[in-house]
Amino acid sequence: MRRLDRQRGSARSQWLVFVAVGVVSAGAALWLNRPPAAGDASAPQAANAASSVQTALASSKGMATGASMADALPASLDGSSPPHLPTDGHGHLARTRAVRDFFDYFLTTQNEISAATLDALVRRQIAAQLDGTPAADEAVTVWQRYNAYLTALAQVPQNSATQSQNQSQSGAKPDLDALQLSLDQRDALGARLMGEWNEPFFGAESQQQHTDLARLRIASDGSLSSAQKAARLAALDAALPPETRAAHERARQQQAALDAIGHAQKQGASLDTMRAQITQTLGPEAAQRVVQMQQAEDAWQARYADYSSQRAQIDKQDLPPQQRDAQITQLRRQFFTNPSDAMRAASLDRGSGSAN
Template structure:
């Protein structure tokens, strides 16, 4: 297998892993009022083609559920800073909260948004004041500790646990892994043993999140082997559905169709381009551009140099 083929295969598998990852972690759509009918335009250009993160919700008593999903929603819009003003972002978050939540829960979420923004502003100053760390691991641990201490100025303990508990678990685990991998006194067997112990202590949801992309790659290796042995689309679908879920199998089947369509268009483009280049008179830039426009969108055309 040549280098280009390896890269293309790796890219296809990475896309598959990403598609499945989101299929495994796609939250149930939050209930919305019948007349809300949200129309998710691109709030900023860099968000084109996306929908707001965060499955924010209220409980059976219409009280706001304070969890990581709320922070995900805030961070989704705050990523647009630089393209839109903070006031515009705060206003848009408020609209999104009103679309998803009942009035009391939405008001509580907006109060938390104000606290969250104050915390983020203060965090900038705290990070500037941190001393230069002796190592990357020391720096990560000092930053996490400073963040955790600062939160108590802006949130109750329940709010801290809800908004940041999951991310703190992930960060603490990541730092521990950094320390193990950086410890030159460990033998390979000792290092593997310590990493396995960390795996065993992970919450089930976080362990699933860490393992999902790797599981997809293993599955897609088996898919390629089955296809080489003559397996059809139905057999592949059954394999994926049994290993993962019918919804994940549907998404991966759609990815297969998109990839097959892309390869078909690329093959046709390469053949027509060779024909143009083989003429006695070299093709003009306009002719080559016309060929690109006939088969590909402007965004897709950015990928064409890899196939020329």
């Protein structure tokens, strides 16, 4: 239970930071320290995987057949709304990262629904937003190509680059050459399968990853002095596009604020103390947003505590499982009328081993 409380506290701290800064930077965490979406490819393996693209494209066109056509979103998406699919003002799909965000929103459900159901769901949501415009067919085509890319990537066995990522996570020195090869292969696979959509889908992410790798090479170069490393890192940052430098600065602010909030929470600091620390780091407006979020979180936790107390009384009645679950569900709806709040409460119930 203590471990669960620590996890909740960490998640709340990060959310408060994101609210304070106003944006979640894609470069906030080094890509090496997050698990890959799929295994990395060797050049021959990537070529073999790419040869199956036409099959993947053809099969994806027929995936909706026999799929469930229920209008409800999967349980994990309940209470949320799909991202907006952008158009160019002339009825065509705009080539921006927002299109990938739309697809990734639904791909988070791929472990709870079948591929056919997922495909049907995405097609329905595309039609709901774009029906009657050329962008609708364009979005379906991009969805098919993205599926083909993910299918090909998943078919490629893990190689030494993945092992190097695991080494970096455990503190061991990563194989930078293997990581470079992995990046180059993923870039090639994206260019081959996504075509003109490769840049809007993966361009910024790929650039960030190559930059991170360059920074690792500089930092690990034993032939350079500390001053030389600092100079090269500064030159590397100076060569980045302005928007990338701005993203790095936001990431730095996020981390600084996260450290400040985490320290304040560990010390049991009051809201006034937290306000003062965040004001010093991010300014008064950000501090006010953090305080408001913390107040809302405290109120939510108090409501959950009251709910848990009444739920415990139901548990003590030794009811048949179906009756017990029904009563807990009804109680949860009474305390949490917002669906997302009810989902959060149910998740905490499961984490404490008390869920229905």
